[in-house]
Amino acid sequence: MTTITPSFTTSFAPDSEPSHVSxxxxxxxxxxGSITVLDVGCGYGELMGELEEGGCTVVGVEVDANLVxxxxxxxxRVTQGSAEEIxxxxxxxxxxxxxxxxPYTDERRAVxxxxxxxxPGGLVNVTGHGLGYGLEMMLRGRGWKRxxxxxxxxxxxxxxxxxxxxxxxxxxxxxxxxxxxxxxxYALHGLxxxxxxxxxxxxxxxVFLCHRAVxxx
Numbered sequence: 001m002t003t004i005t006p007s008f009t010t011s012f013a014p015d016s017e018p019s020h021v022s023x024x025x026x027x028x029x030x031x032x033g034s035i036t037v038l039d040v041g042c043g044y045g046e047l048m049g050e051l052e053e054g055g056c057t058v059v060g061v062e063v064d065a066n067l068v069x070x071x072x073x074x075x076x077r078v079t080q081g082s083a084e085e086i087x088x089x090x091x092x093x094x095x096x097x098x099x100x101x102x103p104y105t106d107e108r109r110a111v112x113x114x115x116x117x118x119x120p121g122g123l124v125n126v127t128g129h130g131l132g133y134g135l136e137m138m139l140r141g142r143g144w145k146r147x148x149x150x151x152x153x154x155x156x157x158x159x160x161x162x163x164x165x166x167x168x169x170x171x172x173x174x175x176x177x178x179x180x181x182x183x184x185x186y187a188l189h190g191l192x193x194x195x196x197x198x199x200x201x202x203x204x205x206x207v208f209l210c211h212r213a214v215x216x217x
Contacts, residue, residue, distance in 0.1 A: 013199040019208055022199045023127045024050075026210040027097050030123060031056060035094035038117060040083050040110070041101030045071040048078075051097070059093075061086055084109035088117050095123045100208075102128040103153075103174045108164075108185055115189035120217035124191065128177035130198070130206030131157070149174075177209050190216045 013022035027047060031037060032054035039048050042060030044067060051058045060078035062068050071078035081087040083098070083105040096114045114124050134157065137150030156167045157175045166172030179196060186193055191213040199208035 008193050008196070010196045010198065013197055013210075015200070019199050022197070023099070023208055023210060026197050026199075026212070027099055027125045027127060028054070029125065030212070031095045031097065031125065036092070037095045037097060038086070038088070038093040040086065040096060040098040040114070041104075042071065042076075042078055043067055043099075045074060045076045045078065047097060047099055048076055056095075059088075061088075084113060086113045086117050090116050091119045092117050093122060094119055095125070098124070098126040100127050100129065102126060102177055106166075107160075107175070107177070107181070111182070111185040111191070112189050115191055115215055118215040120215055122215045124213050124215075125211075126213075127199075127208055127210045128182075129153075129174075130209040131176045131178065132200070132202035132205035132207040134176045135205060136202040136207060179206075179209065179211075182209075182211060186213055192216060 028050060031051060035056055037051050037056045037058045039058060039060040042048055042062050045060060048058045048060050060071060060076060061081045062078055063082045065080055068078050068080045079087055083101055096118055102110060118124065134150045134153035138147050138154060141147040141150055152171055153174050153176055156172050159165065159167055160175050161181065183193055193211060193213045195212040197210040198206045199210060201207060
């Protein structure tokens, strides 16, 4: 097996542009031409459309049946399934994209599935919520519901970090991502982190965390 030499770099998105613009640019970077791409948690399919315009063959997987139906009616190739159990064979895709879906999954299983369905040398671009997202929501969220959501997110992240399990029921619906935790998953599944981009910080913590990793060939 050929080992990819790590060339990890950290960068910061420009403060002058909206966070969603920086995240979207990161997700699509390096993915174009006649390659096969999987969009994990594709939602309404907007990102799929952008990638198809670049010449890619794009397939989506989405857990919500209504969103699957919406995408299929729009002539997008979308299959129902979860990030933790992607319904495609091993080594099916040249690239994987995942736009702020990790906070709502079992991270470890999701990363394992990216590695499984990627071809050797394949690329994965992912965005998630950093700890700054939860803290900002807790301290500055509009209304008590948003602030409680931020508190719940941070509490669930701490529990997941220490026990590997989420809080029960609605308390455990979302977690924040950390670079160290994701990198430990990558190492287990043959993914090499090449670039990390931080989109905004709050109290010194990343609000959005963007990763680009490559599967060892």
